[in-house]
Amino acid sequence: MEQEKQKAALNLSLVMGDNALILGHRLSEWCGHGPILEQDIALSNIALDLIGQARLWLSHAGKLQGGKSEDDLAYHRDVFDFHNFQMVETPNGHWGTTLLRQFVYDAWHHAMLQKLVLAQDEDIAGIARKSLKEVNYHLRWSSEWVIRLGDGTEESGAKMQEAYADVWPYVGELLQKDTWLTELEQLIPGFQADEIISLWWKTVREVFSQANLSSEPMDWLYRKGHLGHHTEHLGYILAEMQFLPRAYPDATW
Amino acid sequence: MASLETIEQALEKVKDPEIPVLTIKDLGVLRGLERSLDGKLKVIITPTYSGCPAMYTIEQQIKQVLSRLGEDAVSIETRLDPAWTTDWMTEEAKQKLQDFGIAPPEGSSADKRALFGEERQVTCPYCKSRNTFMKSQFGSTACKSLYQCKDCGEPFDYFKCL
Ligand SMILES: [Zn+2]
Numbered sequence: 248m249e250q251e252k253q254k255a256a257l258n259l260s261l262v263m264g265d266n267a268l269i270l271g272h273r274l275s276e277w278c279g280h281g282p283i284l285e286q287d288i289a290l291s292n293i294a295l296d297l298i299g300q301a302r303l304w305l306s307h308a309g310k311l312q313g314g315k316s317e318d319d320l321a322y323h324r325d326v327f328d329f330h331n332f333q334m335v336e337t338p339n340g341h342w343g344t345t346l347l348r349q350f351v352y353d354a355w356h357h358a359m360l361q362k363l364v365l366a367q368d369e370d371i372a373g374i375a376r377k378s379l380k381e382v383n384y385h386l387r388w389s390s391e392w393v394i395r396l397g398d399g400t401e402e403s404g405a406k407m408q409e410a411y412a413d414v415w416p417y418v419g420e421l422l423q424k425d426t427w428l429t430e431l432e433q434l435i436p437g438f439q440a441d442e443i444i445s446l447w448w449k450t451v452r453e454v455f456s457q458a459n460l461s462s463e464p465m466d467w468l469y470r471k472g473h474l475g476h477h478t479e480h481l482g483y484i485l486a487e488m489q490f491l492p493r494a495y496p497d498a499t500w
Numbered sequence: 501m502a503s504l505e506t507i508e509q510a511l512e513k514v515k516d517p518e519i520p521v522l523t524i525k526d527l528g529v530l531r532g533l534e535r536s537l538d539g540k541l542k543v544i545i546t547p548t549y550s551g552c553p554a555m556y557t558i559e560q561q562i563k564q565v566l567s568r569l570g571e572d573a574v575s576i577e578t579r580l581d582p583a584w585t586t587d588w589m590t591e592e593a594k595q596k597l598q599d600f601g602i603a604p605p606e607g608s609s610a611d612k613r614a615l616f617g618e619e620r621q622v623t624c625p626y627c628k629s630r631n632t633f634m635k636s637q638f639g640s641t642a643c644k645s646l647y648q649c650k651d652c653g654e655p656f657d658y659f660k661c662l
Pocket of ligand 1: 624626627628629649650651652653
């Protein structure tokens with residue numbers, strides 16, 4: 248029983264931590280390239296929150312793995328050891344693509360955290376309570392942008408629909424009842440994966456209808472990022488992110 | 501060995517590097533001091549935001565201030581739970597923020613607004629007008645939003661509720 252709980256806690260921490268780390272890294276690529284200063288700053292702030300959260304989750308995962316550090320996990324694992332969804336590693340595309348990806352992720356993240364704050368494990372509940380406060384702001388911001396662009400000019404609406412075609416195939420992974428998700432019942436009494444999925448749909452439907460975006464069904468691509476199956480993009484991210492600590496293992500600042 | 505009281509007073513000198521009018525005590529970042537039986541001192545802090553880049557500087561400053569008191573074996577523990585909230589900010593701290601040109605958090609973080617709830621009404625720190633609007637939910641640092649006053653025209657930072 249204890250062992251199963253540990254396994255559930257570790258898998259969860261890796262999925263949450265790796266998603267936050269890789270998405271945070273992707274968003275940081277916008278720093279200095281945003282369309283206007285305020286929004287450049289907004290994305291950089293969100294990136295910072297996510298990387299801060301990644302540190303919390305990965306520190307916890309490291310502890311569960313017998314004393315590894317957050318840096319060991321961030322810098323010294325290879326592609327197939329990362330548990331993030333494929334969606335967060337996809338290239339940023341244009342502003343609308345980044346925003347739409349952010350919104351569907353925020354909606355998922357928000358739904359997850361609302362359940363994780365109920366975990367009996369105080370470390371997990373603590374990280375979730377801290378993160379939820381920040382993710383409230385993320386979700387509000389990305390929702391407003393999706394609505395503003397979707398329901399904006401003819402051009403912005405068309406670009407959002409195009410973004411939808413780019414992002415949607417990756418969404419399926421957020422909505423699967425995979426083992427790492429269903430085993431959360433070990434940590435949260437009465438947990439049901441379906442609740443996350445229906446919370447996600449509720450937010451997405453509400454925002455899409457205000458944004459005048461059609462959400463026609465599209466086939467999900469589903470390649471199990473949480474089991475280490477990734478797109479070619481993750482390797483490039485890691486090559487950049489891990490270069491320094493691997494080339495200069497003793498570097499400090 | 502300095503008393504905990506002396507240490508607490510000394511730590512009042514540690515300021516938030518991004519908002520230099522506020523100390524870590526004003527902000528509620530300093531959560532506690534503990535001295536174990538073997539004399540080791542532990543300082544407990546909590547981050548405002550999980551990715552707050554000021555935390556590292558704050559830790560360095562704490563160590564510096566305490567080493568001047570001869571306390572060299574200090575451990576700093578970052579405690580997440582209960583999560584930091586703007587409700588912990590003292591009234592004095594809010595006044596200092598206002599005088600510094602940053603609108604302090606208004607209301608309580610506990611009032612949960614819907615996803616697209618009304619924007620909070622924020623008072624301009626310069627002319628005290630309530631006729632202001634949010635320009636951007638994210639400001640110069642994670643803890644602030646950018647507002648502008650419609651009366652005096654000045655843009656200003658608002659320390660948002662968390
Ligand atoms: Zn004014």
